[in-house]
Amino acid sequence: MTDEVFHPGLVLIVGALVLPSVRGALRTAAVLLLPLVALLLVWQTPEGAVQIRFLDYTLTPLHSDKLSRLFATIFALMAAGGGLFALGQKNRLELPAAFVYAGSAIGVALAGDLVTLFVFWELMAIGSTLVLWSAGSNKSYRASLRYLMIHLLGGMTLFAGITGHIAQTGSVDFTRMVLDSPAQWLILIGFLVNAGAPPLSAWLPDAYPEASWSGTVFLSAFTTKAAVYVLLRGFPGTELLIWVGLIMVFYGIIYALLENDMRRILAYSIVNQVGFMVAGIGIGTEMALNGAAAHAFTHIIYKALLLMSAGSVLYMTNRRKCSELGGLFHSMPVTTICGIIGALAISSFPLTSGFVSKSMISEAAADGHLLTVWLLLTAASAGVFLHAGIKFPWFVFFHRDSGLRPADPPPSMRWAMIFFAVLCIAIGIWVEPLYGLLPYAVKFEPYTWAHVVTQLQLLLFSGLAFFVLLPYLQRTLTITLDTDWVWRTVLPAMAALMKRAIGALQAISGHGAQRARSLALTLVDSHYGVDSNFARTWSTRGMALWVLVLLLGYLVLYYI
Amino acid sequence: MDKTHWLDEPRHVKLLWRLFLGILVLVVVIGALIPLHPHFDLESLFGFYAWFGFIACAVMILVAKGLALLIKRPDTYYRERND
Numbered sequence: 001m002t003d004e005v006f007h008p009g010l011v012l013i014v015g016a017l018v019l020p021s022v023r024g025a026l027r028t029a030a031v032l033l034l035p036l037v038a039l040l041l042v043w044q045t046p047e048g049a050v051q052i053r054f055l056d057y058t059l060t061p062l063h064s065d066k067l068s069r070l071f072a073t074i075f076a077l078m079a080a081g082g083g084l085f086a087l088g089q090k091n092r093l094e095l096p097a098a099f100v101y102a103g104s105a106i107g108v109a110l111a112g113d114l115v116t117l118f119v120f121w122e123l124m125a126i127g128s129t130l131v132l133w134s135a136g137s138n139k140s141y142r143a144s145l146r147y148l149m150i151h152l153l154g155g156m157t158l159f160a161g162i163t164g165h166i167a168q169t170g171s172v173d174f175t176r177m178v179l180d181s182p183a184q185w186l187i188l189i190g191f192l193v194n195a196g197a198p199p200l201s202a203w204l205p206d207a208y209p210e211a212s213w214s215g216t217v218f219l220s221a222f223t224t225k226a227a228v229y230v231l232l233r234g235f236p237g238t239e240l241l242i243w244v245g246l247i248m249v250f251y252g253i254i255y256a257l258l259e260n261d262m263r264r265i266l267a268y269s270i271v272n273q274v275g276f277m278v279a280g281i282g283i284g285t286e287m288a289l290n291g292a293a294a295h296a297f298t299h300i301i302y303k304a305l306l307l308m309s310a311g312s313v314l315y316m317t318n319r320r321k322c323s324e325l326g327g328l329f330h331s332m333p334v335t336t337i338c339g340i341i342g343a344l345a346i347s348s349f350p351l352t353s354g355f356v357s358k359s360m361i362s363e364a365a366a367d368g369h370l371l372t373v374w375l376l377l378t379a380a381s382a383g384v385f386l387h388a389g390i391k392f393p394w395f396v397f398f399h400r401d402s403g404l405r406p407a408d409p410p411p412s413m414r415w416a417m418i419f420f421a422v423l424c425i426a427i428g429i430w431v432e433p434l435y436g437l438l439p440y441a442v443k444f445e446p447y448t449w450a451h452v453v454t455q456l457q458l459l460l461f462s463g464l465a466f467f468v469l470l471p472y473l474q475r476t477l478t479i480t481l482d483t484d485w486v487w488r489t490v491l492p493a494m495a496a497l498m499k500r501a502i503g504a505l506q507a508i509s510g511h512g513a514q515r516a517r518s519l520a521l522t523l524v525d526s527h528y529g530v531d532s533n534f535a536r537t538w539s540t541r542g543m544a545l546w547v548l549v550l551l552l553g554y555l556v557l558y559y560i
Numbered sequence: 561m562d563k564t565h566w567l568d569e570p571r572h573v574k575l576l577w578r579l580f581l582g583i584l585v586l587v588v589v590i591g592a593l594i595p596l597h598p599h600f601d602l603e604s605l606f607g608f609y610a611w612f613g614f615i616a617c618a619v620m621i622l623v624a625k626g627l628a629l630l631i632k633r634p635d636t637y638y639r640e641r642n643d
Contacts, residue, residue, distance in 0.1 A: 257624040366599035379616035450596045457609035465617035481631040
């Protein structure tokens with residue numbers, strides 16, 4: 001192993017620090033080239049580990065195998081696509097912040113030890129908070145503070161877990177863990193917070209849609225998928241994760257069905273999709289883990305594509321509610337078609353990327369004869385088409401005509417969408433390159449007649465259900481309460497109550513203290529005041545007498 | 561700016577609907593003809609994926625509507641409280 005290996009993540013992070021100082025063509029070049037350099041370096045990094053000594057530990061800041069390379073690759077690719085999409089972003093903080101965010105996600109994927117992992121993990125939280133912050137509105141500022149609060153909480157939990165784990169095992173290596181003590185539980189909880197698992201899942205739909213038109217594209221990709229990566233490496237086959245994943249899957253569907261904000265629909269569907277991956281990790285067979293890893297890869301692309309099309313609509317119309325949109329296909333053909341391709345991919349339509357990845361997870365459940373799990377996953381697949389596959393494009397681009405006739409967005413945004421749309425289809429048709437990247441050998445053939453026909457039955461009849469039950473899905477100007485209600489309403493109310501209580505206590509005790517102080521002052525004054533016993537002038541005779549008494553007393557005590 | 565799109569005409573929308581229903585029938589018929597290599601007995605039932613998908617979606621929509629009765633709020637809910 002040579003020492004002249006550059007860390008691909010650091011290229012993006014250091015590049016991000018330079019980015020604010022360059023302008024014009026140089027900036028464009030830097031934005032497009034930095035992720036590609038990082039991608040190249042990911043592939044230049046030989047399998048194995050680079051180790052350094054730090055304090056008492058041997059750290060492995062750079063560790064590469066198939067799994068880490070898969071995630072580092074998609075993170076770099078995402079930074080490239082997102083960078084292209086965000087070229088026109090006027091805010092000068094967002095892109096550098098996004099590159100720090102992407103670079104630290106790559107750092108997580110390539111971290112061989114828990115200390116390095118934690119450092120990059122927290123750097124991701126900072127990068128993403130800055131992305132959110134740079135949207136510049138009061139709403140996004142408040143959302144970024146709530147977001148940061150949850151992630152610092154998750155980070156603290158993870159830190160406590162890592163410390164405990166190192167104390168127990170004496171090793172900082174990041175390998176497969178077993179839930180046999182509180183330390184590993186804390187690590188798992190820290191990971192799950194970032195994955196968007198219940199009960200704290202509300203941070204995701206609360207924060208992501210408040211970013212700018214380009215910011216949400218970046219946010220959708222890294223945090224949750226880095227969490228999927230660490231779960232894949234740290235806790236494969238942990239049965240609990242099957243159920244956590246299934247809860248996430250249905251939570252995402254139900255909330256997305258009720259949602260009106262187009263980007264919140266897509267945010268809920270991130271939780272839904274990550275749920276499939278978490279369930280796959282819980283199943284834990286080679287097929288399931290391959291499926292979860294592949295699904296993370298394809299998901300990043302089509303979710304970014306969906307949010308790019310939503311971002312384009314937001315950019316051109318400045319509207320984000322489904323109830324105010326509709327009929328945009330008239331004037332935004334590129335955005336509409338790219339949005340539909342993303343929607344088909346997330347729904348796992350045959351010939352799209354989602355089909356070749358998600359079907360592996362279902363197949364793994366079937367192979368393991370997990371009937372309940374398989375039925376729920378199948379029902380959820382139908383639900384994905386319902387809440388993201390049709391609902392998003394239908395209400396935004398079709399439905400009733402809102403009368404809006406915005407043009408397609410500027411070229412950089414169009415090309416970013418086309419790039420990712422082509423990837424969605426290409427991966428769906430030529431499966432070999434993706435399957436070759438997966439951690440285990442793939443023994444799965446997605447394109448059999450049985451797979452294609454059953455999947456089409458499932459999806460098309462879900463589509464029928466959507467249109468038959470459309471009257472029940474009409475958009476209203478509402479939100480649905482989530483667990484963030486606790487920290488947006490209950491906790492502030494409790495804090496206000498406590499402040500009042502403390503204030504009252506202070507008022508009471510303040511009154512008492514004042515009385516005590518004046519009492520003390522009177523006492524002091526009576527003894528040490530101008531005419532008090534201690535302050536008045538005493539005669540020398542009297543003083544000498546008292547000194548004599550004291551000395552005699554001392555003499556007596558000495559002899560006793 | 562185009563005047564009327566091909567899709568704006570009800571005649572064409574009707575055509576698309578017929579096409580869609582035709583495809584629905586087609587996939588169920590093909591599904592009944594080819595071997596599906598089922599893992600579970602359930603899968604062998606006629607048109608399992610079709611009716612299961614439809615019912616699953618209907619149930620999810622009903623659950624969502626039920627939940628909405630309890631926890632749906634105007635979208636100004638937090639704005640009024642926080643700002």
